[in-house]
Amino acid sequence: MKETDVQSPDYYHKVVNCQYACPAHTPVPEYIRLIAQRRYTDAYLINWESNVFPGILGRVCDRPCEPACRRVRVEETPVAICRLKRAAADNKGDISPYLPEVPSAKNGKRVALIGAGPASLTVARDLLPQGYEVTLFDREHKAGGMVRSQIPGFRLPESVLDEEVDRILDMGVDTRFGQDITSLKAVLDEAFDAVFVGTGAPSGRDLDLPGRGEAGDKVQVGINWLAGVAFDHISSADKRVIVLGGGNTAMDCCRTALRLGGKDVKVVVRSSYQDMKASPWEKDDAQAEGVEFINHRVPKEYVVENGKLTGMRFEVVKSVYDENGRRSLVPTGDDPVFIPCDQVLVAIGQDAQFPWIERDLGIDFDKWDMPVLDKTSLQSTNPKVFFGGDAAFGPENIITAVAHGHQAAVSIDLFCQGQDAVADRPAETYNLVSQKMGVHEWSYHNTISNELRQAVPHMDLRKALKEPKAEVELGFDEELALAEAARCLNCDVQTVFSAKRCIECDACVDICPMDCINFTHNGEEEDLRSRLRVPAIESEDPLYVSADLKTGQVMVKDEDVCLHCGLCAERCPTGAWDMQKFILNQAQGV
Secondary structure (H helix, E strand, O other): OOOOOOOOHHHHHHHOHHHHHOOOOOOHHHHHHHHHOOOHHHHHHHHHHHHOOHHHHHHHOOOOHHHHOHHHHOOOOOOOHHHHHHHHHHHOOOOHHHOOOOOOOOOOOEEEEEOOOHHHHHHHHHHHHHOOEEEEEEOOOOOOOHHHHHOOOOOOOHHHHHHHHHHHHOOOOEEEEOOOOOOHHHHHOOOOOEEEEOOOOOEEOOOOOOOHHHHHHHEEEHHHHHHHHHOOOOOOOOOEEEEEOOOHHHHHHHHHHHHOOOOEEEEEOOOOOOOOOOOHHHHHHHHHOOOEEEOOEEEEEEEEEOOEEEEEEEEEEEEEEOOOOOEEEEEOOOOOEEEEOOEEEEOOOEEOOOOOOOOOOOOOEOOOOOEOEOOOOOEEOOOOEEEOOHHHHOOOOHHHHHHHHHHHHHHHHHHHOOOOOOOOOOOOEEEEEEOEEEOOEEOOOOOOOOOOOOOOOEOOHHHHHHOOOOOOEOOOOHHHHHHHHOOOOOOOEEEEEOHHHOOOOOHHHHHOOOOOEEEEOOOOHHHHHHOOOOOOOOOOOOEEEOOOOOOOOEEEEEOOOOOOOOHHHHHOOOOOEEEEEEEEEOOOOO
16 A cells, blocks of 8 residues: 555544534534633634534534544444533633624625525625625524524524524624515626525425315425424414424424424324434434324325315335335335324425526526536636525535535635635645643543443423423533543544654554554555454545555554554654644635
């Protein structure tokens, strides 16, 4: 195998699995270390720079970081990264002295943001300190977009949402709320230098089956119903409720229905339980509150008797997988199943739609009627118009919308300064900073905790179901937060090897608790992987291969199982090993 190229930012970045998995590349181990030191304000600010909404995302993020967490190599459960983010937000002090200054003298460039969701708010946050004038349009009277309209108060208190949204608005955003944009041409005619479209995917899919017309408003699209609840237009649910769909919106619908008077609430899904798209913790919380899940049922008709919805009829199917893991739903031949209900909430997906964008503005759309964009810059074929969030590539999640906001802000800045949004884009770079404080002392706490994942306390169930907007999760107290923070393995503190200093004494091999360090003769990849002390059979698992050593051997370390404990560097008599903190430098407005 060739010597590993550690000069690319990607190599060490990929070793920090949690940060790499986060669309906004939040430096997770860094802020967890700060929490462990009770430096909550600093931990919050580290988050705020990357993900912009720590208090919000500490409650409702989809957590792509957690399945990637290296802790699952040691035990089954990852570090509770998301809930530690909330701990930083809940315990922070006044951050106002540390916020970026917004210059009173502007740079002469005006940017319009359409839709006041997390993508647009991120663009505003990044551009305002650079002197841009930012105008934010939204049909609602408060910012937040679908985070405000679709996430129930029992998961995300309005006070938390308002705090983090208003922090951005107070930086000097010109808001035009209560204004429904019906023409992009009209916006462009206002002579903005750039326009960002962050309108989300506001069109929920209905399910047009026999009986739909007769059922009337007893069948509602889930996201519309949740919005009605959020804006106090809807205050009750019927006794027997069927929720169609297996995603997180369906979980929000069923749990909200319970709080608004539903007594018999069922989630009915075409797929198996395992194949449902909802996050595992969302499914767990719904079941804990008494929601019944019925799987492998395909809806066939709404049953209406004497003008009243009485239930739905379903076909019974089973999941069959081919050799590539693709699923097909195959009828079992059983008789259709009738499930009684008084109300149906349809949560089977949503789409971005752009009837307000004229098709003669130079913006190309694909066969799905989505804008054709450069994936790096998020710039459309009209160079003045950029897209982000769900409006760019379809429904994703909040943290992806934030990442798009950062990307688009960089692109808009380059474009407004007469540069190319791709060719002139600043490259990602990184720093490695030694953590050595003495011969056997490091600047980080490197003891491996044997604690299991801490459970998040919840409000009493009976009380929670009686108070529709009461937050169910109570969050970590300080004791739980510190215990959970100690489980982090500090994956950003890299084991950096110098072949020139190595005397091949094998001291590091002897002390490594994971047997992941090897000194051996080089060879073809498959052969070399098989000869390691712990064979690394999976080819996607990264190996750190050194330059040739004096004996002709190479050092090979299996990055996948390394605990970053630093024992190799403590034991090395020549300093060939060092523990160095990886710091990713990304182009960003603040």
